[in-house]
Amino acid sequence: MPIPDRRGLLIILSSPSGAGKSTLTRRLMAWDTTLRFSVSATTRPPRPGEVEGKDYYFTTREDFMRMVAEGRMLEHAEVFGNFYGSPRDPVEAAMLEGRDTVFDVDWQGGQQIRRSALGKDVVSIFILPPTIADLESRLRGRGQDSEEVIARRMAKSRDEISHWAEYDYVIVNHELDQAENDLRTILSAERMRADRQPGLTEIVRELNREFEAR
Numbered sequence: 001m002p003i004p005d006r007r008g009l010l011i012i013l014s015s016p017s018g019a020g021k022s023t024l025t026r027r028l029m030a031w032d033t034t035l036r037f038s039v040s041a042t043t044r045p046p047r048p049g050e051v052e053g054k055d056y057y058f059t060t061r062e063d064f065m066r067m068v069a070e071g072r073m074l075e076h077a078e079v080f081g082n083f084y085g086s087p088r089d090p091v092e093a094a095m096l097e098g099r100d101t102v103f104d105v106d107w108q109g110g111q112q113i114r115r116s117a118l119g120k121d122v123v124s125i126f127i128l129p130p131t132i133a134d135l136e137s138r139l140r141g142r143g144q145d146s147e148e149v150i151a152r153r154m155a156k157s158r159d160e161i162s163h164w165a166e167y168d169y170v171i172v173n174h175e176l177d178q179a180e181n182d183l184r185t186i187l188s189a190e191r192m193r194a195d196r197q198p199g200l201t202e203i204v205r206e207l208n209r210e211f212e213a214r
C-alpha cells in the first residue's frame with residue numbers, strides 16, 4: 001500500500017444529549033464519504049433501529065473492561081451509568097491511510113483524545129442547542145427514551161455544556177442546514193491548514209524554479 005502524504009484528522013464532536021450531534025454527524029458523513037465514523041463500544045442496550053457494528057458495538061461490562069485492560073481503547077468513560085469507549089486499532093489504521101475519523105464522544109472522551117499521543121491531529125467541535133427548551137423538546141421528539149432517561153439526560157446536560165470552551169469550535173444548532181454548513185466549513189478549513197498540506201513544499205519549489213527560469 002502506498003504511504004499517504006498526510007495523516008488523517010481526528011474530528012471530535014460533543015454536545016449535550018439531544019443537541020443534534022448524531023444528526024449532524026450523519027449529514028457530514030453523507031457529504032464526504034471518505035470520512036470514517038469511529039464506532040464506539042458501549043454497555044448501553046441498543047435502541048430500536050440501532051445496528052450492531054454501525055451505530056455501536058454493544059458489549060457486556062466484562063468484555064468492555066477486558067478491552068480497557070488490554071489497552072485497546074483510545075479513550076473510555078462512564079456516561080449516564082453506562083460505559084462508552086473508542087476502539088484504538090481502527091483509528092490508528094485510518095490515520096495511517098490518511099483518512100479522517102469522526103468521533104461522537106462526550107467531553108471526557110474529547111479530553112482524553114486531545115491529551116493522547118494523537119492530540120496534534122485533533123479538531124474538536126462542540127454543538128450547543130439554541131435553548132434548553134429546544135434541547136428538551138428534541139430529546140422528547142426523538143421518541144426513543146423513557147421520561148426517566150430524558151430527565152437523567154437533561155440533568156447531565158448542564159455539566160456537558162460547561163466544557164464548551166475546551167473545544168476548538170462551537171456551533172449553535174438553531175437550524176440544521178446552517179449547522180451542517182458550519183460543520184463543512186470547519187472541516188474544509190482545517191484540511192487547508194498550511195501544516196496539513198505536505199504537498200505545498202513541492203508546489204513552492206516548482207514556483208521558485210519557474211521564477212528562476214524567467
Ligand SMILES: Nc1nc2c(ncn2[C@@H]2O[C@H](COP(=O)(O)OP(=O)(O)O)[C@@H](O)[C@H]2O)c(=O)[nH]1
Pocket residue numbers: 014015016017018022040041044075076077079084085086104105106108109110
Ligand atoms: N467518552 C465517550 N463517550 C461516548 C462514546 N460514544 C458515545 N459517547 C457519548 O455518550 C453519550 C450518550 O450517547 P448515546 O447513549 O448514544 O445517547 P445520545 O448521544 O443521546 O444519542 C453522548 O454524549 C455520546 O457522545 C465513546 O466512545 N466515548
Ligand SMILES: Nc1ncnc2c1ncn2[C@@H]1O[C@H](COP(=O)(O)OP(=O)(O)O)[C@@H](O)[C@H]1O
Pocket residue numbers: 015016017018019020021022023024138139141142173174175176179
Ligand atoms: N436544528 C434542529 N432543529 C430541529 N430538530 C433538530 C435539529 N437538530 C437535530 N434535531 C432533532 O433533534 C433530535 C435529537 O438529535 P440527535 O442528532 O439524535 O441528538 P444527539 O446525537 O446530540 O443526542 C432528533 O430527533 C433530531 O432530528
